[in-house]
Amino acid sequence: EAQVTQNPRYLITVTGKKLTVTCSQNMNHEYMSWYRQDPGLGLRQIYYSMNVEVTDKGDVPEGYKVSRKEKRNFPLILESPSPNQTSLYFCASSLSEGERGNEQFFGPGTRLTVL
Amino acid sequence: QQQVKQSPQSLIVQKGGISIINCAYENTAFDYFPWYQQFPGKGPALLIAIRPDVSEKKEGRFTISFNKSAKQFSLHIMDSQPGDSATYFCAASNRNTPLVFGKGTRLSVIA
Numbered sequence: 001e002a003q004v005t006q007n008p009r010y011l012i013t014v015t016g017k018k019l020t021v022t023c024s025q026n027m028n029h030e031y032m033s034w035y036r037q038d039p040g041l042g043l044r045q046i047y048y049s050m051n052v053e054v055t056d057k058g059d060v061p062e063g064y065k066v067s068r069k070e071k072r073n074f075p076l077i078l079e080s081p082s083p084n085q086t087s088l089y090f091c092a093s094s095l096s097e098g099e100r101g102n103e104q105f106f107g108p109g110t111r112l113t114v115l
Numbered sequence: 116q117q118q119v120k121q122s123p124q125s126l127i128v129q130k131g132g133i134s135i136i137n138c139a140y141e142n143t144a145f146d147y148f149p150w151y152q153q154f155p156g157k158g159p160a161l162l163i164a165i166r167p168d169v170s171e172k173k174e175g176r177f178t179i180s181f182n183k184s185a186k187q188f189s190l191h192i193m194d195s196q197p198g199d200s201a202t203y204f205c206a207a208s209n210r211n212t213p214l215v216f217g218k219g220t221r222l223s224v225i226a
Contacts, residue, residue: 004158033213040124042218043159043204058213090158103149104214106158 002027004107006091012113013081021076021110023091031094032074033058033104034066036087043090049074081114088112118142119207121217128224134192136220138205141186145207149214150179150190153202162203163190195224 004025013019025032033048035058045058049068063085065077074093078085089110094102120139128134140148149164165172165179165188172179178191192199205217 035216040218042121043216045213048213092158103161103164104151104159106160109156109158 002105004091004093004105006089006107006110008110009108010111012115014115015082016080019078019081019112021078021089021091021112023074023076023107024072025074025091025093025105026072027093027105028071029093029095029105030071031102032068033092034064034074034076035090035092036060037090037109038087046076046089081112083114086112086114118215119205119217121205121220123220124218125221126223128192128195128222130195130197130224130226132195132224134195134199134222134224135189136203136205136222137187137189138207138217139185139187140207140215142207142209142212142215143186144209144212145215146209147207148179148181148188149206150177151204151206151216153204153219155201159204192222195222197224197226200224 007022030051034046035043037043044060046064047066049055091107092104094104118141150162151159152162153159163174163177165181167183176193181188200223203220206214208214
C-alpha cells in the first residue's frame with residue numbers, strides 16, 4: 001500500500017530533551033515536506049526537500065532540523081524542544097517537480113506535547 | 116504575509132444544502148490551486164484541484180470555481196452530507212513556490 005508513515009504518532013516530552021520524528025514514504029517520491037498544524041493557523045511548512053541531500057526552509061523553520069540522506073526518509077529533529085513547539089506535525093511527499101500539479105500525500109500526523 | 120486567505124473559518128450547513136468556501140490569493144504567479152480535505156485524526160488528502168486555464172472544475176458533488184481576474188477561487192459542495200463534515204484547506208503554488216495553504220474551514224453538516 002502506497003503510504004507515508006510517521007513515528008511516533010503521539011509524544012509527550014519535556015523542554016530541552018532532543019527528539020526525532022521519523023517519516024518514511026514508499027512511493028519513490030522525490031519531494032518531501034514537514035508541516036505543523038495549529039488551531040486557527042492552518043498548515044505551515046517547516047522544511048522541505050526536493051531530493052536527497054537537498055533541503056530548504058519553509059515558513060517556520062526555527063527550532064527544527066531535517067536531513068535527507070535517503071530518498072524514502074525525511075526525519076524531523078527538535079534539538080531542544082520548547083512548549084511553543086507543541087503541535088500536530090505532518091509529513092508529506094509528492095512526485096518530482098516540487099508542488100506543481102503533483103498531489104501531496106500526507107502522513108497520519110504526530111501529536112507532540114512539550115511540557 | 117498571508118498569501119492565501121480562506122473564509123469562513125467555520126461553516127454549518129444543513130444536510131442537502133450547498134457548502135461554499137472561498138479563498139483569495141495574492142501571488143499572480145500561482146498556477147495550481149488544490150483543495151484538501153481533512154477528517155479528524157487523519158492527514159489532509161487531495162480532494163480536487165484546478166489550473167487557471169479553466170474557470171470551473173467539477174468532480175461529483177464538488178466543484179471549484181476560479182476567477183483569475185479577482186484572484187479568487189472557491190469550493191462548492193452540492194447536496195452536502197454529514198460525511199462531508201471535515202476541515203477543508205485551499206492551497207496555491209507554482210513551479211518555484213511550495214504549496215501555500217489557507218488557514219482552513221471547519222465544515223459541519225447537520226441532519
